[in-house]
Amino acid sequence: MRLKISHETVYRYGQPIRNLVQSLRLTPSVFEGQKTHEWQIDVSGGVKGPGFRDGAGDWIEGWTVRGPVDHVTVRISGRIDTRDTAGVLRGHREMIHPLTYLRDSPATRPDDALRDLAQSVEGTDRLDLAHQLSMSVSDRIAFRPGVTHTGTTASEALALGEGVCQDHTHALTAIARLCGLPARYVSGYLHSTIDGQAHDAAHAWAEIHVEGLGWVGFDAANRCCPDERYVRLGSGLDAADAAPIRGVALGTGSEDMDVSVRVEEMAQ
Template identity: 60%
Template sequence: MILTVNHVTTYQYDAPMRAAVQSLRLFPSRFDGQRVISWEVSVEGGVRGGGFRDGAGDRIEGWSVRGPVEEVTISVAGQVETTDLAGVLRGHRELVSPMAYLRETTATWIDADLEALGQEAVVGAEDDLERAHRIARAVAEAIAYKPGVTHAHTTAAEALALGEGVCQDHAHAIIAAARAVGMPARYVSGYLHATEDGTPHEAAHAWAEVHVPAIGWIGFDAANQCCPDGRYIRLGSGLDAREAAPIRGVAQGLGEESLEVVVALEAVQQ
């Protein structure tokens, strides 16, 4: 499948800021499941800084905008050819050991309920692959997809207690439940073209990857109850949503910040 992406993020400030600095993780991952045809990232009025590929294999680029800054617009435009690998991250080069992803964060802190969910989900599973699938299914059943009920700082434990959440909450819960049974797991940010039945979906998306020793990293999207396929574009990963955020930055000044994000994803060829 060939997917085109147009993604515009605009930060506005109610008072001019002295400067703004952005760290962008907005570049498609290099692995057998996707090939970049064209891709351009730009910051209006910005100066491109250094770029590097981190230990997890993600491309990161720095930008700065000199003040006075009243608005920062980050634009992404490109085209990617994807292949369905049943969620397996095959051919992805990275240096970080999977064991590094057994660390907890505030968002993925394991409380008694998450511990129980993970432990109960894997009872009777024959191997690690089945364990991972069972955990993803248990999270999908325990947390109903409902936009607007959680926020950016909601933890996996809070979403589980609420019983509702969005893709970020599902990913955090899978990560926590997997770690509860000793399986490394991480958060992934990217794009999703549509749900499996073709229903339009929020294009900016997130899911989890669980490491299975005999196979490697495998993606699980509890929000759509599937593994990532040709409808997904993978950008980057981290211990949680904060670490894997496509855009991270700071602005110097006293102005209050507002944010607008518009993402359009279209299938050109299937």
């Protein structure tokens, strides 16, 4: 599938800021399931710094904006070919050992309810266990936008029984780790939503490491493994660690953010 992606994030400040430093994880991953043809990142008024590939295989760019400015726009546009690899992350080069992803984070720290859920799931082997864990999260957390926020933890989402892809992913990574399966949070894009309509936001899913197979993606929000509709950007222990945009602004006052994402299929 050939996809065209347009992604714009606008930051607006109540008072002009004096300086902004950003770390962008917005370049598609390099693996057998996707090939990037064009990709452009632009930060309004920004100066691009050095880029590097981190130990997880993600490409990260640094940008600096000198003020005073009252708004900053980050724009991404590009074309990418994707293909279905049954969720398996083949050909992705990274140096971090999978066992690193057995540790939890503030967003995925388990409580008694998450421990009970993990203990209730069984599988015929490690791959089947990963599938069953994903389905258990799908069953326990209904997809419903607007009921959670960026700071909602896995335990809070499970207690609420509702949430969005971030919540499904946090819960799945938490219970997979409890079962001894290394798991991580993945950020990216999706061509369609649960109801098959055009997707208008970035997406997230989990990757679970299965011995003998490697990293395998699981999207509990959509009850499936990532296929050709998915574009992978990067990964981390949780949403904050895998955030596509991270930054520090020097100034006072409020900050508002508007995000617009468009993913379109192109003719081959």
